[in-house]
Amino acid sequence: MIDAVPVKDAPAGQADASFAEITAPRRGRLRRYLFQHPRAMDAVVVACYLLLATPAAAEAVRDGVWPAAALLVLSAAALVFRRSHPVRVVAVVAVLELGVTLLHPWGSNVSAGLWFALYAVAAARSRRVALVCLAAATAPLVFVYFLLAVGPLDGRLPDMGVNTPANFQLITSIAAVVSISLSTVIATGLGVSVRQRREHEHEIAAWAARAAQLGSVTERNRIAREMHDVVAHSLTVMVSLADGAAVVVKKDPGRAAEVLGELSRTGRTALADMRRVLGVLRDDSAPVQAPREPLAGGDNLGNLLEGFRTAGLPVHYTHTGPSLPDNAAFQLTVYRIVQESLTNVLRYGRSLGRVDVALARNGPTVTIDVVDDGKGTVDAGGSAAAARQSPGSVGTGRGLAGMLERARIYAGTVEAGPIQERGWRVHAVLHWNGDNGSKGT
Numbered sequence: 001m002i003d004a005v006p007v008k009d010a011p012a013g014q015a016d017a018s019f020a021e022i023t024a025p026r027r028g029r030l031r032r033y034l035f036q037h038p039r040a041m042d043a044v045v046v047a048c049y050l051l052l053a054t055p056a057a058a059e060a061v062r063d064g065v066w067p068a069a070a071l072l073v074l075s076a077a078a079l080v081f082r083r084s085h086p087v088r089v090v091a092v093v094a095v096l097e098l099g100v101t102l103l104h105p106w107g108s109n110v111s112a113g114l115w116f117a118l119y120a121v122a123a124a125r126s127r128r129v130a131l132v133c134l135a136a137a138t139a140p141l142v143f144v145y146f147l148l149a150v151g152p153l154d155g156r157l158p159d160m161g162v163n164t165p166a167n168f169q170l171i172t173s174i175a176a177v178v179s180i181s182l183s184t185v186i187a188t189g190l191g192v193s194v195r196q197r198r199e200h201e202h203e204i205a206a207w208a209a210r211a212a213q214l215g216s217v218t219e220r221n222r223i224a225r226e227m228h229d230v231v232a233h234s235l236t237v238m239v240s241l242a243d244g245a246a247v248v249v250k251k252d253p254g255r256a257a258e259v260l261g262e263l264s265r266t267g268r269t270a271l272a273d274m275r276r277v278l279g280v281l282r283d284d285s286a287p288v289q290a291p292r293e294p295l296a297g298g299d300n301l302g303n304l305l306e307g308f309r310t311a312g313l314p315v316h317y318t319h320t321g322p323s324l325p326d327n328a329a330f331q332l333t334v335y336r337i338v339q340e341s342l343t344n345v346l347r348y349g350r351s352l353g354r355v356d357v358a359l360a361r362n363g364p365t366v367t368i369d370v371v372d373d374g375k376g377t378v379d380a381g382g383s384a385a386a387a388r389q390s391p392g393s394v395g396t397g398r399g400l401a402g403m404l405e406r407a408r409i410y411a412g413t414v415e416a417g418p419i420q421e422r423g424w425r426v427h428a429v430l431h432w433n434g435d436n437g438s439k440g441t
Helices: 014-036 038-062 066-079 086-103 112-124 127-150 168-248 253-281 297-310 328-348 384-389 398-409
Strands: 315-320 355-362 365-372 413-418 424-431
Touching (some): 014 038, 038 086, 066 086, 086 112, 112 127, 112 168, 253 297, 297 315, 297 328, 328 398
Antiparallel strands (some): 365 424, 413 424
């Protein structure tokens, strides 16, 4: 019966619209129409009040108390503005109802105007304001009937044509006080309940908007992480292959052709990975959809290692324990960690004699170790460890951050650092909560 209550910091947007679409069918056709046309709702409220006040107005006219009927009409006119000025309307209606009661105390439907006015305040304002308005509007009417019962006011009852007991006026005044108090409390309670429900709906809509925003940020981070892995790995390998081909092209053309072939395959793989990563940004209505399924990391791990060998890394691979879980996302995490580790070795390692990639599974735990014996690129006045760790020297640090983010998805950890006098080690531990690894390799 009143406009939706705005909630502070509740972002409006697509989530609000979606929530409104969900709740709209529950309102029914008539309620949906009135919700969408507030002026029509105002007209319904005024019509309902006039219907309730008509008997009291007729009784006042019959008894010759015309001003009481006029005050009832003014109350109806005031209710038109209950949506825009609810507190003022309560004050006006309370004064008019008090006047009607003083002029015609025993009319029917006393305080009917306050029902609609107090409901509007409770639905639009805070609970404290609603309770203050309830007390301020109800107390004068209660006091008037108290004076009618025991005080100096002339409280003569209309002639009902029957003998009435001596204390009938007292009983009638008490009944009027109870009726007025209960009806106004109920109207205020309904308004408070509606306000709380609307606030809850707005909170849900705000939560949905925040969840959508968080999902968008997470997806952007995922795409950025994937793009870093694809571009950094592919370009590093392709540069190494191109340099190698330039060196051996005259001495060993056959070997150069093999290197160039690997260069071409690496480029095509990078393009396919980029299409897969960016596929989520494509329009679903496009006639040709980019592949969106995850890269099968377990099946491509051998090809990845072979590509690094072709690029010049002396990679030695060992696998102990059962095979990796048959889960594409988990296998992709293992694949990317190995890929990023070897990419860093290819970019920064010098005087490499051996690079060991060890993959071990013990029940739900999968351990990845990538160890090399090379020297890191050293800036002036730096060290091998600083060269590999410092974002400002040879890298941005996003590779290690990406590995950490991937590992945390599976409650894992990643450690990277120098070993002894030379060499570098990446140690990652992942935890899989699916099967327990009882299958054979």
